[in-house]
Structure formats: C-alpha cells, structure tokens
Amino acid sequence: MKRLLKFFIAFSLLGTTVALVLGYLSFLHPLFDSMSHFRIHLLFIWCFLVLIVVFLQRHTVRYILIVLLIVVGGYITMLLQPYKGELQTTTDAxxxxxxxxxxxxxxxxxxxxxxxxxxxxxxxxxxxxxxxxxxxxxxxxxxxxxxxxxxxxxxxxxxxxxxxxxxxxxxxxxxxxxxxxxxxxxxxxxxxxxxxxxxxxxxxxxxxxxxxxxxxxxxxxxxxxxxxxxxxxxxxxxxxxxxxxxxxxxxxxxxxxxxxxxxxxxxxxxxxxxxxxxxxxxxxxxxxxxxxxxxxxxxxxxxxxxxxxxx
The missing domain is CATH 3.60.10.10 (Endonuclease/exonuclease/phosphatase)
Structure with missing residues (x-):
C-alpha cells in the first residue's frame, strides 16, 4: 500500500511538473498556452505534492526539497502581488x-x-x-x-x-x-x-x-x-x-x-x-x-x- 502511494505521488508530481514546464513553452503551441492559464493552480498542487515527498524522504533530500519549496513559494508570492505601478501625473491629467x-x-x-x-x-x-x-x-x-x-x-x-x-x-x-x-x-x-x-x-x-x-x-x-x-x-x-x-x-x-x-x-x-x-x-x-x-x-x-x- 505504501509503495502504491509513493508511485501515485511520484506520477502526480511528474505530471504536474511537465504541465508547468510546457506552460512556459507557450510560444511553441496553443495547447501549451492554454496550460499556462493554470500556472498558479499547478504551482500550488506541485508544492503540496513536494511537501508530502518531504515527509517521505531522508534528511539530505528533505533539506533540498525544503529549499526548493521556499524558492517556489517566493515565486508564487511574486505572481500574486497586486498592481503597484508608479503614477506620475501633471496638473492637466x-x-x-x-x-x-x-x-x-x-x-x-x-x-x-x-x-x-x-x-x-x-x-x-x-x-x-x-x-x-x-x-x-x-x-x-x-x-x-x-x-x-x-x-x-x-x-x-x-x-x-x-x-x-x-x-x-x-x-x-x-x-x-x-x-x-x-x-x-x-x-x-x-x-x-x-x-x-x-x-x-x-x-x-x-x-x-x-x-x-x-x-x-x-x-x-x-x-x-x-x-x-x-x-x-x-x-x-x-x-x-x-x-x-x-x-x-x-x-x-x-x-x-x-x-x-x-x-x-x-x-x-x-x-x-x-x-x-x-x-x-x-x-x-x-x-x-x-x-x-x-x-x-x-x-x-x-x-x-x-x-x-x-x-
């Protein structure tokens, strides 16, 4: 049962990673552009799956994955930032x-x-x-x-x-x-x-x-x-x-x-x-x-x- 769970998590993580990567290659095919629309959703799923893997791995791999999670988490935070444009106006604006x-x-x-x-x-x-x-x-x-x-x-x-x-x-x-x-x-x-x-x-x-x-x-x-x-x-x-x-x-x-x-x-x-x-x-x-x-x-x-x- 544990082996089956690991296989399912590994397969899901691989599929999510492939979908994310293809979304960044949206200039190659319209299908990849459609996939890019769900980039944030896929990133959250990817983080969730990696978090599960963290608890299933040994110390060295676990630390690497934690660092990777922090990096991806920072990227998601950047994507979710609201508009913060600098506005410079003249008196006749x-x-x-x-x-x-x-x-x-x-x-x-x-x-x-x-x-x-x-x-x-x-x-x-x-x-x-x-x-x-x-x-x-x-x-x-x-x-x-x-x-x-x-x-x-x-x-x-x-x-x-x-x-x-x-x-x-x-x-x-x-x-x-x-x-x-x-x-x-x-x-x-x-x-x-x-x-x-x-x-x-x-x-x-x-x-x-x-x-x-x-x-x-x-x-x-x-x-x-x-x-x-x-x-x-x-x-x-x-x-x-x-x-x-x-x-x-x-x-x-x-x-x-x-x-x-x-x-x-x-x-x-x-x-x-x-x-x-x-x-x-x-x-x-x-x-x-x-x-x-x-x-x-x-x-x-x-x-x-x-x-x-x-x-």
Whole structure:
C-alpha cells in the first residue's frame, strides 16, 4: 500500500511538473498556452505534492526539497502581488473611470449591471458577449451612455463600447466575426482610442489564428489607446504578449481573478485571470480591482485610468 502511494505521488508530481514546464513553452503551441492559464493552480498542487515527498524522504533530500519549496513559494508570492505601478501625473491629467466586463450571453441581470455602472460612476465601458437582448437593454441606457458602438462577433454575442463622451465619427472600426471593435473618443481637449476585444480560447479553438488576423487592425488603432476585453488568456500568456506587441501597449500587471469555472457554491470550482486592460504609454493607472458579481461567470474589472494629454 505504501509503495502504491509513493508511485501515485511520484506520477502526480511528474505530471504536474511537465504541465508547468510546457506552460512556459507557450510560444511553441496553443495547447501549451492554454496550460499556462493554470500556472498558479499547478504551482500550488506541485508544492503540496513536494511537501508530502518531504515527509517521505531522508534528511539530505528533505533539506533540498525544503529549499526548493521556499524558492517556489517566493515565486508564487511574486505572481500574486497586486498592481503597484508608479503614477506620475501633471496638473492637466484627467482620470477616466473605466469598466471591462464580459456580460455572459446567459446573463439575465442587466438591471444589476445598469445599477453598478451608476454606482461606480463609470464613464467608459467595454463589453463582450452582448446578445440581442443585452443590446436592447443597452440602447435603453442611451441617456446615460449616448455614445455606443457594437460589432458582430460569434454565437455567444458581440463586442461593444459604451461612453459618456462623444466618438470621433470619422475614426473607429469593427472587424466583424473577429471580436474587435474600437472607437476614437473625445475626452476633454484630447482624444483617445478605446477597443473592446474578445478572443477565443487558445486550444483547440482558433485563438492564435484570430490574433494573427487582427494584428494589422491592432496596429492601425491610433494612440493613445486602451484595449480591454476577455482575452481567454492569462496575463503572462503568449497570446497577450502578441496583442501587446501588435498594438504597442502593455498589460496592466497583477492577478485579477475574473472568471469562475464551475459552481462557486461547490467544491469543484476555480477562478482564472483572463480579463485584461492594455494601455499605451500615454496612460497611468490610479486604481484597478475586481468588482462584484453581476450575473455573469465573469467579474467586472474596474479601473481609474489617468490620461495625460501631450503638450
């Protein structure tokens, strides 16, 4: 029985280690990118298994494993650190109250969404999985958000932007069926671009080919720019890095557990960080956090983005 237990632990530890390593090779294949989304979960499982092995080994090996646990524990702590960006502003800097949210095509609590937008004093919002019923509700909110832009995506719903500030009508774009819509927004005396993005899951879906088809569109969005959306990818993923490179933006660092997988009330449940905000160099960030549940399997990401118009 003890031998069988040791074999099971060794096999589980090997499998977890292989999955972790492949996640760091995400640039080689979309499957590995999907695996990287669960990096923190796998690291916790790996630490738990190694801790068991510590109690089964002799002194010398035990000490080596303890040192390894301390190193990995420090790495996990680093990954879990919240955003701590340094903010340097000028006197003419203005703050935008921004929300990124995947509504979920099954969401029937749009009144809750409306009330939360009002409560948080959101000025610009990006949405994904906007169904025809959701769109009808958003149209009814035009008194508060008179400037809206939608773009057809997939069966789960479209992508959209809502704004209290006017759009520059001659600028903006919709890449139909590819999950990208963007608008040029007149904000005070300046202008900025806002994009709503919805990417497929990396593997076995068309995530990476979708990014390839969108790379030219990302490059054409004029700076300063905000690209927000459901990336279906972790912040350290190869997919997010590709979008950053194509759009000349940088993902807001830190872990924000934005998606529930499974029933939150059950034991079989986890969260992964796949909703992000990417900013060009003209922006700073005053605050960012995960909002409350609004009837979706995703949580809204609430941020205060600092815009400094070039002199």
């Amino acid at each position: 203005k703050v935008i109250k921004f929300m990124q949210f995947n509504l979920n095509f099954r969401n029937r609590h749009m009144q809750r969404v409306k009330e939360y937008l009002e409560e948080q004093k959101i000025e610009i919002a990006t949405f994904q999985e906007v169904t025809s019923k959701h769109r009808q509700f958003l149209e009814e909110m035009k008194e508060a958000y008179p400037f809206q832009r939608h773009c057809k995506f997939a069966g789960v719903g479209d992508v959209a932007i809502l704004s209290k500030y006017p759009f520059v009508e001659s600028q903006g774009g919709c890449v139909k069926e590819e999950g990208l819509v963007w608008a040029r927004v007149q904000f005070g005396e300046g202008e900025l671009s806002v994009a709503s993005l919805h990417l497929h899951w990396p593997y076995p879906y068309k995530h990476h080919s979708q990014i390839s088809r969108l790379e030219k569109a990302f490059a054409k969005i004029p700076s300063p720019k905000i690209i927000a959306g459901d990336f279906n990818a972790a912040p350290w993923s190869y997919a997010v890095k590709r979008v950053m490179k194509a759009s000349d933006t940088k993902v807001v660092e830190g872990i924000r557990w934005s998606l529930n997988i499974g029933d939150p009330s059950s034991f079989v449940h986890m969260q992964i960080p796949i909703d992000h905000i990417l900013l060009s160099k003209e922006f700073g960030l005053k605050d960012i956090h995960v909002g409350k549940s609004l009837g979706s399997d995703h949580f809204p990401i609430i941020s205060e983005i600092v815009f400094q118009k070039k002199r």
